[in-house]
Amino acid sequence: MMGGDEKELVSRWLGGDAEAFGALVELYQDRIYSFALRLLKDQSAAEEAAQEAFVKAFRASSTYNPAYPFSSWLFRIAHNACMDALRAGGRNVSIDTEDFPEIPDGAQRPAEAVEESLDEERIEALLASLPPIYSEALLLQYKENMGPAEIARVLGVPEGTVKARLFRGRELIKAKLAPSDATAGCPKP
Amino acid sequence: MNADRNDELIARAIAGLPYRKAPGGFRARVMARIAAEPAPVFDWQAAVLKGMGILVAGWTALLGALSAGFIYRGISGWGELLARPGGFGQALDLAKAGGAHLLGKLPGAVSLASDLGRVAVYAMPPWYEIAAAALVCAAVIKAVPGVRPAAGRI
Numbered sequence: 001m002m003g004g005d006e007k008e009l010v011s012r013w014l015g016g017d018a019e020a021f022g023a024l025v026e027l028y029q030d031r032i033y034s035f036a037l038r039l040l041k042d043q044s045a046a047e048e049a050a051q052e053a054f055v056k057a058f059r060a061s062s063t064y065n066p067a068y069p070f071s072s073w074l075f076r077i078a079h080n081a082c083m084d085a086l087r088a089g090g091r092n093v094s095i096d097t098e099d100f101p102e103i104p105d106g107a108q109r110p111a112e113a114v115e116e117s118l119d120e121e122r123i124e125a126l127l128a129s130l131p132p133i134y135s136e137a138l139l140l141q142y143k144e145n146m147g148p149a150e151i152a153r154v155l156g157v158p159e160g161t162v163k164a165r166l167f168r169g170r171e172l173i174k175a176k177l178a179p180s181d182a183t184a185g186c187p188k189p
Numbered sequence: 190m191n192a193d194r195n196d197e198l199i200a201r202a203i204a205g206l207p208y209r210k211a212p213g214g215f216r217a218r219v220m221a222r223i224a225a226e227p228a229p230v231f232d233w234q235a236a237v238l239k240g241m242g243i244l245v246a247g248w249t250a251l252l253g254a255l256s257a258g259f260i261y262r263g264i265s266g267w268g269e270l271l272a273r274p275g276g277f278g279q280a281l282d283l284a285k286a287g288g289a290h291l292l293g294k295l296p297g298a299v300s301l302a303s304d305l306g307r308v309a310v311y312a313m314p315p316w317y318e319i320a321a322a323a324l325v326c327a328a329v330i331k332a333v334p335g336v337r338p339a340a341g342r343i
Contacts, residue, residue: 018223025216033211047212054219055226118202127203142203173199 010070014061025054028071031144032078038124038139039082039132040089049085053078068153072146076154079136086132118177126173134169137162238332245329 006027012020032053037046057064057077064073127135140151148166152159270276270283 018220021223022216022220025219029211029215029219030208033215034209037209043212047215050211051215051219051222055222058223118198120202120206123199123202123206138199138203142200143206145204170196170199174195177195 006070010064010066014064014066018058021058024070028074029054031071032074035075035078035136035139035144036082036085038127039136040085041128045085045089049081050078052084053081056081069150071144072150072154075140075144075146076156079154079156082132082136126176129176130169130172134165134172137165138169138173141166235332238329241325242329242332 006024009020009023009027013024029050033046033050036049036053037043040046040049053074057074060077064070127138130138137151137155140146140154141148146154148159148162151162155162267280270280273279
């Protein structure tokens with residue numbers, strides 16, 4: 001949802017006011033930079049991708065449809081910039097074909113144990129360990145409060161694919177949280 | 190139930206992550222880049238050349254399809270003849286007759302070709318027109334495969 005100030009800034013920018021776009025950069029810079037940083041895991045690459053996203057957004061004002069939230073349009077551009085950066089860095093990014101990493105058959109941990117182990121540092125590390133297609137879907141849903149339909153627009157994939165990525169992402173995190181020595185207590189045959 | 194609770198905890202943990210601060214002067218650098226990079230203008234020249242390229246490719250495809258039809262009909266006719274009993278001898282006779290027919294027409298064809306050659310030499314366009322045409326063709330060939338990288342997409 002766009003706040004009143006943001007809406008006004010967007011309409012001023014679409015009317016040709018570059019200063020209004022500067023204010024939008026100020027408003028979104030931390031969100032876009034954080035998103036890029038969590039996908040690229042490199043500060044300078046994240047800064048470059050985030051800057052690229054804002055510059056492209058400024059140039060592509062004619063492609064923005066005010067019927068949709070400004071944030072999801074901006075995140076779509078940022079997503080493209082990050083995917084380009086990942087490809088440029090030689091990373092294999094599955095976009096057209098889904099790759100499904102094996103999920104270890106980990107035991108379900110009690111919720112209390114999961115809660116204890118999910119501190120900020122741990123969840124950052126877990127997100128960083130996921131393939132980018134899963135971590136970005138999780139970030140967009142839980143950190144940016146987007147629904148599957150909005151995420152689908154950002155990522156340019158069908159809504160069903162988004163739901164599958166969210167499910168796989170959560171399952172991967174849960175599997176990584178499962179104790180590696182889950183079978184340690186089992187009696188040996 | 191446990192799985193739902195775990196999903197909720199994961200959601201809450203991700204939602205609770207702080208935003209990382211963008212490096213100092215981020216906004217100023219973005220605005221400087223916007224000011225420094227000229228806005229891309231619509232490239233009419235490339236669009237016209239691409240249009241010409243598409244036209245040439247279309248004609249080529251049409252001619253290719255028509256030629257393929259003729260070739261297919263010729264091959265299927267000869268194949269049918271060869272498949273008949275004693276068809277090989279008949280095909281050989283037909284080929285000989287066709288060859289003799291062509292030989293009979295050869296002097297006429299040579300005469301026509303020499304006439305056309307004389308006309309071509311006489312009506313040859315000046316060298317600069319030929320050079321301009323070659324340049325246009327080269328530009329079309331260069332402009333047509335203008336595949337944009339993902340970076341060009343929004």
